[in-house]
Amino acid sequence: xxxxxxxxxxxDNDGKSILKDISLSIASGDFISIxxxxxxxxxxxxxxxxxxxxxxxxNIFFNGxxxxxxxxxxxxRNIVYCSQTPYLFGNTVMHNIEFPYSIRHMKPDFARINSLxxxxxxxxDYLKSDVQNLSGGEKQRIALMRSMLFMPKIxxxxxITSALDIHNTLIVEKVISSLHQxxxxxxxxxxxxxxxxxxxxxVLTLESGKINSFEEVAK
Numbered sequence: 001x002x003x004x005x006x007x008x009x010x011x012d013n014d015g016k017s018i019l020k021d022i023s024l025s026i027a028s029g030d031f032i033s034i035x036x037x038x039x040x041x042x043x044x045x046x047x048x049x050x051x052x053x054x055x056x057x058x059n060i061f062f063n064g065x066x067x068x069x070x071x072x073x074x075x076x077r078n079i080v081y082c083s084q085t086p087y088l089f090g091n092t093v094m095h096n097i098e099f100p101y102s103i104r105h106m107k108p109d110f111a112r113i114n115s116l117x118x119x120x121x122x123x124x125d126y127l128k129s130d131v132q133n134l135s136g137g138e139k140q141r142i143a144l145m146r147s148m149l150f151m152p153k154i155x156x157x158x159x160i161t162s163a164l165d166i167h168n169t170l171i172v173e174k175v176i177s178s179l180h181q182x183x184x185x186x187x188x189x190x191x192x193x194x195x196x197x198x199x200x201x202x203v204l205t206l207e208s209g210k211i212n213s214f215e216e217v218a219k
Contacts, residue, residue: 002061003028003185004049004079004154009058011044018044020209022058028153031186033196033217036206042189043084045206046156049187050081062154080152084159084189086143088131093142097127100149109149116145119175121168136163141172148179155179157188161195173199 002025011019019041026032034042047053048060051067060067067075088096101108117124120141134142140163147155157176161169177199180186190196196203197217205212 002026003030003063005061005064006048007059007061009048009055009060011041011048011053012056018209019048022211024204024211024214026154026185026187028185029180029183030202031180031200032188032202032204033200034187034189034204034206035191035193035196036212040206041209042206043158046081046158046187046189049154050079050156051075052081077150078153079156080147080154081156082144082147082158082160084162086136086139088134088139088142091130092127093129093131093134094127096131096142096146097149100146104150112149116148119178120145121171137165137168140164141168144172144175151179151182151184154185154187157186159189159191161190161192 004026006022006024009019009022010017022045034045036042044053048055051060051070051072054067062070062075062079089099090096097113098108113127114124117126122138122141126138126142131139131142140160144157144160155176161172164172173195176186176188180199186200188200200217201219202214202216204214
């Protein structure tokens with residue numbers, strides 16, 4: 001059984017067709033790179049998978065169960081989306097790191113928090129930082145850490161290294177690769193041809209809102 005499946009999914013916005021008749025099965029443990037020209041529907045595809053938007057027609061299934069049969073909270077605990085433009089709220093980094101614990105009525109797990117900061121080669125001094133003073137790359141990494149405090153089944157990443165320099169891109173790639181090795185299914189959008197095949201076992205190419213190809217990566 002597929003972990004995630006889309007059946008004849010289309011999405012229209014303001015009368016414009018963004019995605020057209022997408023049918024796709026994603027297995028548990030897949031690492032899928034999503035590529036294609038700008039405007040091909042890549043980000044919309046991830047937003048549909050994360051249940052941030054709903055299909056105009058068609059159905060999406062997680063673990064064989066229709067998205068409509070899940071509560072949004074249950075889905076978003078299992079399927080986590082990180083956008084290209086990270087959104088941090090509150091005043092400090094700590095507000096963002098505490099949030100996943102507070103909505104679960106739990107105290108922050110500082111062993112887990114310290115471990116994540118170490119993985120990203122960042123000091124926990126950042127916890128005191130005002131989010132308005134962070135660079136785009138720092139915001140991206142904090143948003144990613146916030147998503148990783150509780151491990152999802154599926155991690156959806158929309159160009160999450162676009163604001164990073166080469167050094168920090170390699171650090172983030174290594175973290176994502178390690179998550180995949182732990183069993184998390186990864187779908188990420190990238191415009192970097194080398195990055196698209198570096199870790200992925202499959203590449204999904206979208207063009208003009210349709211699947212152009214869905215191929216395994218030769219290793």
